[in-house]
Amino acid sequence: MSNTVLEKPQVTDPPPSSPALARRRLPRWSPIAVALVSAGLGIGIGNAAGWQSRIQWGLIGALLFVAITYGVTALVEDRRQARDKVATSVIWVCFAVAVVPLVSLAWTTISRGAKLLDGYFLSHSMGGMTNLEEGGGVYHALLGTLEQVGIATLIAAPVGLLTAVYLVEYGRGRLARAVTFFVDVMTGIPSIVAGLFVLAFWNLGLGFGPSGFAGAMALAILMMPVVVRSTEEMLKLVPNELREASLALGVPKWLTILKVVIPTSIGGITTGVMLAVARITGETAPVMLLVFGNTLINPNPFSGAQESLPLYVWNQYKLGNAASIDRAWAGALTLIAFVMLLNLLARGIARWKAPKAGGR
Amino acid sequence: MAKRIDVSGLTAFYGSHRAIDDISMSVEPRSVTAFIGPSGCGKSTFLRTLNRMHEVTPGGRVDGKVMLDSEDLYGPQVDPVSVRRTIGMVFQRPNPFPTMSIYDNVAAGLRLNGQKKKRELDETVERSLKGANLWNEVKDRLNKPGSGLSGGQQQRLCIARAIAVEPQVLLMDEPCSALDPISTLAIEDLIADLKSKFTIVIVTHNMQQAARVSDRTAFFNLAAVGEPGKLIEIDDTERIFSNPSVQATEDYISGRFG
Amino acid sequence: MDTTSTSEKAPPPTGPPADGSGAGAGGPAPAPIKGNAVRPGDRIFRGLSRGSGITLLVIMAAIAGFLAYRASIAVSQNSVNFLTAFEWNPQGDPPAFGIGILAFGTVVSSVIAMVIAVPVAVGIALFISHYAPRKIASPLGYVIDLLAAVPSIIYGLWGALFLVPYLDGLTRWLDQFFGWTTVFEMSNPGSPARSIFTVGILLAIMILPIITNVSREVFLQAPKMYEEAALALGATRWETIRTSVLPFGRSGIISASMLGLGRALGETMAVATVLSPGFLFTWHILDPGSGTFAQNIAAKFNEADDFGRDALIASGLVLFVITLLVNGAARWIIARRKEYSGANA
Numbered sequence: 001m002s003n004t005v006l007e008k009p010q011v012t013d014p015p016p017s018s019p020a021l022a023r024r025r026l027p028r029w030s031p032i033a034v035a036l037v038s039a040g041l042g043i044g045i046g047n048a049a050g051w052q053s054r055i056q057w058g059l060i061g062a063l064l065f066v067a068i069t070y071g072v073t074a075l076v077e078d079r080r081q082a083r084d085k086v087a088t089s090v091i092w093v094c095f096a097v098a099v100v101p102l103v104s105l106a107w108t109t110i111s112r113g114a115k116l117l118d119g120y121f122l123s124h125s126m127g128g129m130t131n132l133e134e135g136g137g138v139y140h141a142l143l144g145t146l147e148q149v150g151i152a153t154l155i156a157a158p159v160g161l162l163t164a165v166y167l168v169e170y171g172r173g174r175l176a177r178a179v180t181f182f183v184d185v186m187t188g189i190p191s192i193v194a195g196l197f198v199l200a201f202w203n204l205g206l207g208f209g210p211s212g213f214a215g216a217m218a219l220a221i222l223m224m225p226v227v228v229r230s231t232e233e234m235l236k237l238v239p240n241e242l243r244e245a246s247l248a249l250g251v252p253k254w255l256t257i258l259k260v261v262i263p264t265s266i267g268g269i270t271t272g273v274m275l276a277v278a279r280i281t282g283e284t285a286p287v288m289l290l291v292f293g294n295t296l297i298n299p300n301p302f303s304g305a306q307e308s309l310p311l312y313v314w315n316q317y318k319l320g321n322a323a324s325i326d327r328a329w330a331g332a333l334t335l336i337a338f339v340m341l342l343n344l345l346a347r348g349i350a351r352w353k354a355p356k357a358g359g360r
Numbered sequence: 361m362a363k364r365i366d367v368s369g370l371t372a373f374y375g376s377h378r379a380i381d382d383i384s385m386s387v388e389p390r391s392v393t394a395f396i397g398p399s400g401c402g403k404s405t406f407l408r409t410l411n412r413m414h415e416v417t418p419g420g421r422v423d424g425k426v427m428l429d430s431e432d433l434y435g436p437q438v439d440p441v442s443v444r445r446t447i448g449m450v451f452q453r454p455n456p457f458p459t460m461s462i463y464d465n466v467a468a469g470l471r472l473n474g475q476k477k478k479r480e481l482d483e484t485v486e487r488s489l490k491g492a493n494l495w496n497e498v499k500d501r502l503n504k505p506g507s508g509l510s511g512g513q514q515q516r517l518c519i520a521r522a523i524a525v526e527p528q529v530l531l532m533d534e535p536c537s538a539l540d541p542i543s544t545l546a547i548e549d550l551i552a553d554l555k556s557k558f559t560i561v562i563v564t565h566n567m568q569q570a571a572r573v574s575d576r577t578a579f580f581n582l583a584a585v586g587e588p589g590k591l592i593e594i595d596d597t598e599r600i601f602s603n604p605s606v607q608a609t610e611d612y613i614s615g616r617f618g
Numbered sequence: 619m620d621t622t623s624t625s626e627k628a629p630p631p632t633g634p635p636a637d638g639s640g641a642g643a644g645g646p647a648p649a650p651i652k653g654n655a656v657r658p659g660d661r662i663f664r665g666l667s668r669g670s671g672i673t674l675l676v677i678m679a680a681i682a683g684f685l686a687y688r689a690s691i692a693v694s695q696n697s698v699n700f701l702t703a704f705e706w707n708p709q710g711d712p713p714a715f716g717i718g719i720l721a722f723g724t725v726v727s728s729v730i731a732m733v734i735a736v737p738v739a740v741g742i743a744l745f746i747s748h749y750a751p752r753k754i755a756s757p758l759g760y761v762i763d764l765l766a767a768v769p770s771i772i773y774g775l776w777g778a779l780f781l782v783p784y785l786d787g788l789t790r791w792l793d794q795f796f797g798w799t800t801v802f803e804m805s806n807p808g809s810p811a812r813s814i815f816t817v818g819i820l821l822a823i824m825i826l827p828i829i830t831n832v833s834r835e836v837f838l839q840a841p842k843m844y845e846e847a848a849l850a851l852g853a854t855r856w857e858t859i860r861t862s863v864l865p866f867g868r869s870g871i872i873s874a875s876m877l878g879l880g881r882a883l884g885e886t887m888a889v890a891t892v893l894s895p896g897f898l899f900t901w902h903i904l905d906p907g908s909g910t911f912a913q914n915i916a917a918k919f920n921e922a923d924d925f926g927r928d929a930l931i932a933s934g935l936v937l938f939v940i941t942l943l944v945n946g947a948a949r950w951i952i953a954r955r956k957e958y959s960g961a962n963a
Contacts, residue, residue, distance in 0.1 A: 094741025190884020282769020445852025
């Protein structure tokens with residue numbers, strides 16, 4: 001490895017005037033330093049001006065952070081780098097700005113809800129209690145939520161699943177296009193509108209009173225498009241070769257779908273359904289219109305007003321005294337724990353059951 | 361404008377995996393150097409360490425020295441952005457920016473560097489497209505999207521984009537592997553033209569191509585799957601293909617393995 | 619993914635269909651071919667799945683139909699202009715109710731929410747996809763995913779009991795320095811910040827995880843090869859993002875924003891807990907008062923008789939139509955952008 005190509009200086013270009021590779025750069029700790037300085041300035045200015053709100057201090061600090069970053073970089077490096085650094089700092093600030101309220105939300109709910117949340121709270125209703133009294137529990141609401149969400153799932157999951165099968169395996173032409181379009185439209189329906197529809201149709205139209213079932217119908221309407229969308233995605237991930245392999249063996253199409261396509265994507269489908277369940281569990285508005293609320297245990301979803309977890313939180317909040325606010329937080333924590341559990345479980349299944357293409 | 365590259369003791373990692381191990385070589389200015397070797401031997405990884413693109417891959421890390429004339433690309437004050445501006449790259453799959461027109465694609469690098477004057481942009485775009493042997497084919501549709509071109513034209517567009525910023529070195533990572541034979545021939549002709557101005561390094565799977573276009577050839581190999589790739593030898597292309605000094609090279613070139 | 623059915627759809631007319639399931643797949647009509655060629659299993663299954671699709675359409679039609687019917691009952695007896703009046707008194711004699719204030723409050727709160735949430739969400743999405751160290755990035759994405767699932771009533775509870783007191787100083791400060799704009803003027807500084815402005819901020823926080831999630835996914839899908847092309851040209855990180863990530867993400871950001879906007883427009887509980895409503899029109903968005911469609915329905919529902927409920931349904935119909943328009947617009951924008959997005963590259 002010694003040979004060099006003959007290199008005669010026949011092509012006499014002017015000496016290359018390439019930009020120097022090395023240039024002045026800020027030390028690596030500079031962003032942290034700038035952050036500290038601006039945080040300090042933010043607190044200082046906030047204190048000096050006598051603003052009580054920490055929100056202002058934070059905003060001032062964030063603005064200073066971006067401005068100082070730009071100034072220092074433009075001075076030491078160049079304008080292009082300065083723009084890059086500003087983008088970086090703005091994005092970090094975005095992250096910080098968003099994290100604060102979201103962390104606060106989680107922390108407040110957990111710390112204030114944990115005060116009351118125990119076995120007693122989960123196993124008792126509000127029966128026989130005056131509004132100002134301490135104690136009481138969430139059992140009736142938990143029961144109501146489970147029943148309403150269960151019924152909604154029983155309605156929505158099969159319809160949603162079959163619709164997705166139709167769209168992916170059979171659908172083409174005008175009907176399929178219409179279904180696709182209206183599934184999209186349905187995804188955007190505000191939950192209160194779904195509630196109003198059932199109210200107009202079931203209560204005002206057919207004359208039934210409030211019941212868990214009425215609420216479940218509204219929840220089912222909200223759940224269907226979510227199930228269709230997620231199932232559709234999962235079915236589309238099933239490679240076509242699998243279908244063809246099965247069809248080529250002489251298996252009829254419906255059996256191919258049932259025995260090959262759906263089992264391949266069952267993990268993803270389950271995840272989708274569970275996420276949809278988690279979503280409707282937290283819906284308050286339609287339940288408020290249709291289930292009405294009840295302080296007593298009503299185990300029958302088909303007759304009479306029931307309670308549900310989100311509705312319980314709302315009603316206790318509205319009472320507005322110290323004891324009821326505590327109950328509202330505890331109810332909120334119960335609800336959030338339930339929803340998060342469903343979410344984690346669903347994602348767990350997705351990861352565990354993921355076919356090569358699924359998940360992620 | 362072309363510079364030589366001297367690599368010494370270069371090792372590249374993906375996370376904790378050692379992809380290439382202790383490579384030292386020189387790349388001569390105004391010449392074409394080809395990297396050949398079996399799949400997975402690290403020749404593409406090595407190529408990407410030459411303009412600090414390797415560290416863009418998550419977990420990518422490099423030890424060692426790459427000297428461009430007298431500057432170490434991995435020196436403490438060196439800005440990877442300036443490195444990539446100085447050492448251009450053409451990728452395996454043609455990747456013109458799909459949201460930009462042909463003109464904007466070629467001008468993209470210049471615009472990034474603050475060139476805004478319409479006249480100068482026009483001149484450079486024309487010069488670069490001519491340099492990439494593409495001007496005659498696209499001069500009437502400069503404002504059409506680049507994605508409407510054929511694969512070979514797209515690749516030449518990418519070459520035009522790379523040479524528009526007047527780099528010192530041009531790295532090509534299997535530039536013809538996604539192209540048909542006729543487009544490949546066009547690119548090979550282009551490489552022969554370009555070497556009068558640029559230092560060119562090309563990774564290729566195709567040994568005939570290496571023999572056709574390159575002045576020097578480096579052969580890479582790996583002991584086993586999972587082992588790091590190593591440089592076996594580098595020499596004049598003619599010698600590598602007629603009388604290599606290492607047995608493994610001869611085996612690979614004559615098709616006895618790999 | 620269509621090949622199976624397409625290949626079946628067009629069997630040579632002479633050859634017997636392999637399993638008959640393809641028969642009739644072409645036309646919109648069910649076309650039940652009599653005879654042994656169609657297996658009963660296929661027919662039943664196909665019918666079931668088709669029926670489910672049709673059920674969905676029927677539900678949509680029923681929603682529009684029933685809402686429109688009940689709304690027409692109420693509006694026909696209304697004594698004022700339903701779309702422009704600033705009062706809500708369906709129990710009155712004659713009944714008088716209009717959605718002017720509700721439309722105003724809904725639009726203003728949603729606009730505030732979007733102005734705050736979209737840039738911040740895009741920032742966080744970029745943070746996760748391109749800036750954060752890898753060790754943080756994927757757990758962070760996961761957490762944001764979970765936050766998107768937090769029920770709105772909990773945002774409402776937190777907003778009313780936690781955010782409102784904390785916004786006190788900020789609103790006072792806005793009043794002090796920007797009061798001259800009228801918009802930020804407070805008639806009664808020091809009153810709790812239960813205003814449409816606070817609602818906007820709370821809605822922004824609420825839709826942040828949703829917009830972030832969708833945008834992040836889009837950014838991660840932007841093909842790496844274009845980013846590499848930009849980097850190899852000597853682009854800085856921000857320039858790389860601008861040339862080869864954002865152009866890909868644009869339609870994704872729009873549809874994510876529309877998703878968020880849809881949530882903000884129809885949000886009930888988070889607004890109902892925070893806002894202290896009123897039917898006096900004012901430009902002062904820091905003052906209590908105003909209302910939104912959904913909040914008004916929640917607030918007025920319990921005291922309303924059947925006619926009052928019809929009036930609320932009428933306002934719900936307007937909300938329904940607005941969300942339909944927003945969704946339609948989003949879909950239209952996405953369809954139009956598709957040709958430029960290079961999704962097929």
